[in-house]
Structure formats: C-alpha cells, structure tokens
Amino acid sequence: IAMSRRNLLLLSNSKNHDSVYLSHVRQLLPNFFGSSVKTVTFVPYALPDCDSYTSYVRDAFAEMGINVKGVHEGNALENIKQAEAIYIGGGNTFLLLKNLYEQKLVEEIRKRVLTDGIPYMGSSAGSNVATVAINTTNDMPIVFPPTFDALQLVPFHINPHYIDPNPDSTHMGESRVDRINEYHEVADTPVLGIREGGFVKVEGNKMTLLGNSARLFRKGKDAVECAKDSDLSYLLTE
Amino acid sequence: IAMSRRNLLLLSNSKNHDSVYLSHVRQLLPNFFGSSVKTVTFVPYALPDCDSYTSYVRDAFAEMGINVKGVHEGNALENIKQAEAIYIGGGNTFLLLKNLYEQKLVEEIRKRVLTDGIPYMGSSAGSNVATVAINTTNDMPIVFPPTFDALQLVPFHINPHYIDPNPDSTHMGESRVDRINEYHEVADTPVLGIREGGFVKVEGNKMTLLGNSARLFRKGKDAVECAKDSDLSYLLTE
Ligand SMILES: [Ca+2]
Ligand SMILES: [Ca+2]
Numbered sequence: 001i002a003m004s005r006r007n008l009l010l011l012s013n014s015k016n017h018d019s020v021y022l023s024h025v026r027q028l029l030p031n032f033f034g035s036s037v038k039t040v041t042f043v044p045y046a047l048p049d050c051d052s053y054t055s056y057v058r059d060a061f062a063e064m065g066i067n068v069k070g071v072h073e074g075n076a077l078e079n080i081k082q083a084e085a086i087y088i089g090g091g092n093t094f095l096l097l098k099n100l101y102e103q104k105l106v107e108e109i110r111k112r113v114l115t116d117g118i119p120y121m122g123s124s125a126g127s128n129v130a131t132v133a134i135n136t137t138n139d140m141p142i143v144f145p146p147t148f149d150a151l152q153l154v155p156f157h158i159n160p161h162y163i164d165p166n167p168d169s170t171h172m173g174e175s176r177v178d179r180i181n182e183y184h185e186v187a188d189t190p191v192l193g194i195r196e197g198g199f200v201k202v203e204g205n206k207m208t209l210l211g212n213s214a215r216l217f218r219k220g221k222d223a224v225e226c227a228k229d230s231d232l233s234y235l236l237t238e
Numbered sequence: 239i240a241m242s243r244r245n246l247l248l249l250s251n252s253k254n255h256d257s258v259y260l261s262h263v264r265q266l267l268p269n270f271f272g273s274s275v276k277t278v279t280f281v282p283y284a285l286p287d288c289d290s291y292t293s294y295v296r297d298a299f300a301e302m303g304i305n306v307k308g309v310h311e312g313n314a315l316e317n318i319k320q321a322e323a324i325y326i327g328g329g330n331t332f333l334l335l336k337n338l339y340e341q342k343l344v345e346e347i348r349k350r351v352l353t354d355g356i357p358y359m360g361s362s363a364g365s366n367v368a369t370v371a372i373n374t375t376n377d378m379p380i381v382f383p384p385t386f387d388a389l390q391l392v393p394f395h396i397n398p399h400y401i402d403p404n405p406d407s408t409h410m411g412e413s414r415v416d417r418i419n420e421y422h423e424v425a426d427t428p429v430l431g432i433r434e435g436g437f438v439k440v441e442g443n444k445m446t447l448l449g450n451s452a453r454l455f456r457k458g459k460d461a462v463e464c465a466k467d468s469d470l471s472y473l474l475t476e
Contacts, residue, residue, distance in 0.1 A: 013410050013411070015410055016410065017408045017410060048423045048424060091420075092420050094379075095424065134379065135378060135379055135380055135381075136378055137378070137379065138378075138411060138412070139412070139417065139420070140373060140374055140375070140376075140417045140418070140420060140421055141332075141372065141373055141375065141379060141386055142373055142420055142421040142423075142424050142425065143373075143424055143425075144385060144386045147382060148379055148382045160411075161409065161410065161411035163409055163411070170255045171399065171401055171434065172251050172253055172254065172255060172399065172434055173251070173376060173398075173399035173401070173434075174376070174377070179377065179378045180378070182329075182330050182377070182378060182380055183378055183380045185286045185380075186286060186333065186380050186381055187380065187381075196409065196410055196411075
C-alpha cells in the first residue's frame with residue numbers, strides 16, 4: 001500500500017491538566033479535518049461504555065462545529081466504509097485493539113486511511129493502535145487481543161504520556177525508560193516517546209512533531225531528544 | 239487439584255533500594271525451602287540472558303548455602319520434574335509467560351507445586367505468573383504470549399511494586415489505581431497490590447501478608463488497606 005495519501009494526527013494525550021478535552025489541538029482541527037468533513041466517525045472502543053464516551057466526545061466536537069458519529073451506532077464496518085474522517089480515542093489499548101479485531105475493522109481502517117486518504121486522528125491508545133503494534137503501551141493487559149499487531153499506519157512505535165525518570169525516586173519498579181529499553185532487548189523497531197501535550201502530524205511521507213518535545217529510542221543507540229516543531233520524516237522511512 | 243499442599247512465597251520485588259538481592263527475605267528462606275532442599279531450580283525466563291541472570295542468582299543463593307540450577311541448563315521440562323523447589327525471578331512478565339508456554343512448563347510446574355508440594359518462590363513477574371493470569375502486571379507487552387492465563391496457584395491477581403497515587407502529580411497518564419480500576423471494569427477477580435518489601439506466604443489454605451502493607455481491590459467495592467502481618471486467607475477461597 002502506498003503511504004503518500006496518509007493524513008494523520010497522533011496525540012500523546014487528549015485530556016489536559018486544564019481538564020478541557022483536546023484543548024491543545026482545537027485550533028488545528030478544522031484545518032486538519034478540512035472543510036469537506038462534516039462528520040467525524042469516533043471509535044470509542046478503548047472504554048467499556050461506548051455510548052457515554054461518544055456522547056462526551058460529541059459535545060466537545062460540537063463546540064468546534066464538527067458532528068460526531070459513534071462507530072458502534074449501527075454497523076461498525078459500514079460506518080468505517082462511509083467515514084469522512086476517523087478519530088480513535090484513548091482508554092485501554094488492549095481493550096481497543098481487541099474490539100477493533102472483533103469488529104473486523106483493522107483492514108478497512110487501513111484502506112480508508114492509506115488508500116482513500118481520509119484524515120485519522122488518534123489520542124493515547126488511539127495513537128498506539130495507529131502504529132506497527134501496541135508493544136509500547138503503558139496500559140495494563142486487561143483483556144487478551146488476538147495479536148499485538150495494529151493498524152500499521154506508521155512504521156515505528158509510540159509511547160504516549162512519555163515521562164522522564166524521576167532521579168529522586170526510591171521505587172524499584174522500572175521507569176518508563178527501563179520499560180522501553182526492555183522492549184529493545186527483544187526487538188528493534190524505534191519507539192517515539194511523546195511527552196504530554198505533544199503530537200505528530202503526518203502528511204504522506206512528511207512528519208512533524210508539534211506541541212511538545214519527544215524522546216526517540218532506537219535499539220543499540222543512545223536516546224535522542226527531539227525538539228518541538230522538528231521534522232521527524234526520517235522515522236517514516238528508516 | 240487440591241490446594242492443601244501448596245507452599246508459596248510471592249514477593250512484590252526482589253531487589254531493594256539497598257541493592258542487596260532478596261535482602262528482605264534472606265532470613266526466612268532456609269526455613270521456607272526446608273532442610274531437605276539442597277538445590278533450588280531457578281527460572282530466568284523473564285530476562286533475555288538466562289545464563290547471566292542465573293549466575294547472578296546463584297551467587298546470591300550461595301551466600302545462603304543453597305545451590306541453584308538454571309531451568310534452561312539441559313532439558314527444562316526434565317529439570318522441573320526433578321526440582322526440589324522452584325524460584326521464578328522478575329523481569330518482563332510477557333517474556334516470562336511466553337517462555338513458560340514455549341518450554342511447555344506450565345502444567346508441570348502446577349503439578350509439582352500443587353500435587354507434590356514443592357516450595358515455589360516468585361518475585362515481581364514471578365509472582366504475577368503464580369496467579370490466575372498476568373492481567374495486572376506493570377510491564378510493557380514486549381512479546382506476545384499465547385494467553386494471559388498463568389500458573390493459577392492462587393485464585394486472585396497480584397500487582398507487584400504497588401505504589402499509591404501521587405496527589406501532587408500533574409501527569410495525565412493513569413495512576414496505578416486507575417489501571418487496576420480499568421481491569422475491574424471488564425473483570426471481577428480481586429487484585430492484591432503489594433507494596434515494595436511486601437510478600438505473601440501461602441501454606442495450603444492459609445495466607446499471611448508479610449514485610450509491608452498491601453492494598454486490596456475488588457470490583458464494585460472500595461479498596462481496602464491490608465496491614466503487614468495480617469491474615470489474608472479469605473482471598474484463597476472467596
Ligand atoms: Ca490508557
Ligand atoms: Ca518488570
């Protein structure tokens with residue numbers, strides 16, 4: 001599949017400390033979705049209660065003048081086939097991925113985003129599932145999905161809500177860095193740890209980091225600091 | 239299978255802030271394993287390098303006068319069949335569980351511990367796999383195991399390295415409590431969050447919390463504080 005039509009916005013987080021849903025990207029969204037998009041198809045599968053999650057997101061998007069259709073309202077596969085744009089929200093990544101496979105949406109979402117070029121926004125778990133696989137989620141494995149492979153809209157992993165180790169901690173559990181390094185002891189796909197407030201915008205084969213800085217982990221190399229607004233297109237091809 | 243012969247020591251963590259491996263339980267171990275146990279069979283599968291992990295643990299046990307045999311040294315299944323006692327160390331829970339299934343050890347460990355009554359010690363990931371399933375591990379899913387179901391030596395979950403939420407945090411990612419509550423939105427098995435330094439000792443149908451306090455989470459109920467040295471036998475039968 002060609003990647004030249006993809007149009008993605010992958011957020012580390014959706015809810016901010018000011019408690020306003022998506023406050024850090026609201027200004028960008030009308031332009032991201034484009035004037036031809038009247039309705040965004042929302043995928044609430046990362047939380048158990050799809051109706052209340054959709055209602056919450058619908059209210060937030062209404063303030064931006066965008067309609068929301070829950071993918072679970074009617075036939076999910078048909079809703080993806082008809083979607084003008086897709087937004088997959090956060091919650092639990094394992095629950096989300098399991099539901100995507102159970103509803104047989106994985107192939108169709110890939111086709112709509114990569115072939116038809118409809119906009120895809122993901123936040124937190126919705127960004128994890130946009131990548132190669134969910135191996136670098138922070139979530140607990142509360143349900144068992146059929147695989148960890150995900151939508152593969154980009155060829156690397158994201159670690160959302162990335163947080164630096166606390167040098168004063170006496171806790172013996174692994175830091176986020178320890179956990180990502182554990183992954184690179186058994187695999188070699190790069191991991192982009194996006195700090196809260198940060199997100200990547202992908203247009204075809206161009207990728208820009210916005211909103212905050214990030215930390216890039218590659219097997220066998222020192223981690224690299226990526227400044228806000230930097231071009232990360234090389235991660236789409238390496 | 240009857241549970242009356244089980245003899246378990248399930249630790250939240252193995253390495254302490256003083257950096258001395260197993261320092262918080264060393265005094266107990268000769269009595270726990272018993273004078274008839276000359277050699278403990280160590281399962282290093284939670285880390286990628288089994289040889290160096292076994293060598294590290296062998297040195298620590300040598301100081302206690304106990305021999306260590308790595309389960310991977312020779313035929314793993316045969317080593318479990320011959321084991322006088324089993325110790326499964328920490329690392330990554332997904333890697334550990336995948337290796338246990340690949341080496342076809344799950345049934346045999348269950349039989350040796352529950353039917354033959356040989357002592358089983360686990361720490362961190364080794365405690366996670368001793369329970370019903372690994373759903374409440376803190377680890378990243380770095381590899382895909384065939385199931386999350388585990389050794390089922392006890393009928394509840396453990397969350398090792400349990401840590402209370404930091405009320406001053408502005409991080410929007412889930413706290414440990416949030417994650418455990420997410421699990422109880424989709425399932426109802428109790429989760430015992432054992433703070434570092436804490437462990438449970440299970441003798442047949444009696445269970446005691448030692449070393450530190452713990453926090454018990456049950457679906458639809460307020461979390462309960464469990465004091466150090468309290469009797470938690472009710473968790474084995476409810
Ligand atoms: Ca989450
Ligand atoms: Ca671990």
